[in-house]
Structure formats: structure tokens, C-alpha cells
Amino acid sequence: METLPGKTVERLSQYRRRLLNSLDDGKEYIFSHELAEILNITAVQVRRDLMLLGYSSVYRKGYPVRKLIEVIGKRLDSSKGQNVAIVGMGNLGTALTYYLSGLRPKLHVVASFDIDPGKIGTTVEGVKCYSVSEMKETIKSKNISIGVMTVPQASAKEVAKELVNNGIKGIFNFTHIPLTVPPDVYLEEYDMLTSLEKVAYFVKEFASLRK
Amino acid sequence: METLPGKTVERLSQYRRRLLNSLDDGKEYIFSHELAEILNITAVQVRRDLMLLGYSSVYRKGYPVRKLIEVIGKRLDSSKGQNVAIVGMGNLGTALTYYLSGLRPKLHVVASFDIDPGKIGTTVEGVKCYSVSEMKETIKSKNISIGVMTVPQASAKEVAKELVNNGIKGIFNFTHIPLTVPPDVYLEEYDMLTSLEKVAYFVKEFASLRK
DNA sequence: ATTTTAATGTGAAATAATTAACAAATTTAA
């Protein structure tokens, strides 16, 4: 089965979230244009993404919500579930731990790491913090494949290397240090400052266009 | 002057960050391929972005770092600076306030808003928290043009409407609720869960390709 | 039953973003 484009994966994740909401509202079927409107995109985009999924609705009374959620899950999720570690339990790491815990049934935050002795051994939302020196064993014993990096910029490269060396296969990097990883490790970088600067730029730009 | 594509703006923000680092390291000139390597992109991409900036380096011993930082700033930043408010001082809002305060000389976090009486009146990194009922006056008096939304999902739409009504021109939305805003308001949405699900998908996918 | 209406799935077209290719210019090496 074909690997989906990243953009499609992102939208499928969003579709599922909206579908879960719709289900809560008691909705059984949903039209492509309804889903599109919720997300401020076009109905064709929705249909094309679902086409890539290989799912087709047969009836023209919309897509069966429950079934669609299931189909998206089959494609996006790992059936056995995947385990995640938060690396760096500072402000952002702690916020993320609260936030992600229990959020998705197939994504489990099972550990966190830090070097601060004041953090090691503590627990946030049932997630225990380990010393980075215990990383190797912990990743192995808890079968962790994904690391969320919220460490200071200065340690970013070193931490990334260590994660990779210890078998992590996906890194979600919140530090603003661009990382390089081997081709078999998936790297997602997110830079909030860049996004904020983008907002600022367009606000400025819109303002000057109005004049 | 032409409005830059969003992607280019993002990269310019990144270039500037790297250039500031280079400057700290005492580097006076930098080649397009050096900048590219740091960011894991191609040198052509860098040159093309700088071309859109309208800046050309004349000499072939690289771009003068200091000058380039200045040129990027001239294009991206508002000369007078822009003021930002954090809306929703929970886990994420608080982390962001610490993080963003003083980070960029032209972006000032000057206020935060909440409805929790326990939060109103408190100060984080010199940023005072106001009641949402004081939003109108505060936005006006402090000349706030950008709002960072870190409120619970349930209040997202209502808060966005209020921000827009009170004159905010840019919204950076961290809730996972897709928002609709008038065309003169710039909206940037960021959904961490979607990014994490994307990482998870590709980790799963890479694993199955290896088999 | 027909007819009309409304949705879907998808090839083809359009648009956006990236990369290749290379002439022009400058630096460095000889």
C-alpha cells in the first residue's frame, strides 16, 4: 500500500478529529462539503484525500462517520499502538505531557527524560521522569519509538544523537535547532517563533495594503 | 513591494536566526550553501529566497552576515514593533509567555487574558494578566495587533470572535478548533496533535518498508 | 416510473514550490 503524502496525513488527522466530534453530536453521515466547511478547505480536497485512502462511500448520502473514522485509523495508526517519550520536562515538556496523556488511544506517553535531579523520579499525569542516563534501557524496555524534544537549544543536537543511537525512529523537535538524522528516522520540526514571525509579517503587510 | 510567499517568510525567519548565531560565532560572511546546510535545505532555495528579498551580494565571498540580518529585518519586521497578547494563561499559555518574552526585539508580549479570577492580576515575566472583560480597552490602550490563543477548545470560537471584534489583526491559534476570520485578519493555525500523528504514521510506515 | 437534483470519484488543468542548469562575475591559484 502506498505511503500517503504528508499533507494528506495531516488532513486525515484533522478529518478524524472532526468526525469524532460529529459522532458525539449524533451525526451518522457526513458530506465531503460539510467536512470541508468545518476545516475551511474545499470539498474536492476532502474527496481526493479519501480517494488516496482507497475508501469510497457508495451511497450518496455522505460518508458513514463511524466507518470513516475506522478507515482513517486503520491507515494512520499502528495497530499495536506506539509509545512516546517527552525529553526535557521544563515548561513546554510539562505542558505537553499533560496535554498528550490519554489524548489518543494509540499514542501513549510512557516516559519522560531530564537531567535535572529535581525532576528525575517525579511523575506528571502518571508519566514518570527518568534520568537521561537511563535512556537506553527505558526506551528498550518500554518500547518507545517516538521522542518529543523540549530540551534547551544548547543540548538539542546531542540529545537527538542519543535518541537515535538508542533506537528512536521518530523525533518531534520543538527546539529551534535544525537537526540531521539518518534516513530511517522521521523528523518533524516545529518552530513556534517562526510561525509567530509569519503572523507578524502578514499583519504588517495587510496593514500596509489597506493604506 | 511584493508580499512574500508564506513559505519564504518562514525560511527568512530561520535564516535570520541562524545568521544571528553565526554572528555570535564571529562569522562575517556566509555562503548560500553554508546557510543551506545548517537548515538541511538546498543552496538554490536560499538564493531564491534572498532573490525575492531583492538583496544581492555583489561579492562572491558570501553574504555579509550583519547586512543580511538587517535586510531580512527590514522586510519582515514592523519598524515600530508589534504587540502581542496571550489569551488563556494555562499550561501552554504560561510556557509561551516565558518563552516569547524578550525573544525578539520587535515582538512584545504586553498582556495576557484569562477568565480565571485566580489568574487575573498575576504577572508572568512582567506580563500582566487581564480579565477578558477588559479586552477591549487593553487591546486599544496597549496597541495589541496579535493574539495567541491558548484557551480551551470549547471557548475557541467565541474568543476568536471577540479578538477580531476588538481589533486584533493576527491570530495564532493553538486550540484545535478550525477558526474562520474576516479576510483582513491573518490566521495561523497550529495543531501539535496532528504533527505528532504524522510522526507516528511515518514511523509506522518506515518500519513496514524495512520489512 | 420518470425526471430532477445532489454527491461522488477522477482525469485533466492550473497553480505553487522546488530544483536543475548555466551564464556572469569574482576570487584564488598558478
Next chain:
DNA sequence: TTAAATTTGTTAATTATTTCACATTAAAAT
């Protein structure tokens, strides 16, 4: 001082992503 090597800016080509356009088909209306 000349030749070789680098680096830049930019046009053209390529690739990725989105939208258009429409045939097909189910559902609703007549």
C-alpha cells in the same frame, strides 16, 4: 597577469499540490 575554480542570480524544467470540470450514480421529487 592569466587561467582555473567558485559563487551568485535567474530562466527554464520539474515536481508537488490543489482545483476544475464533468461523467456517473444514488436519492428525492414529481
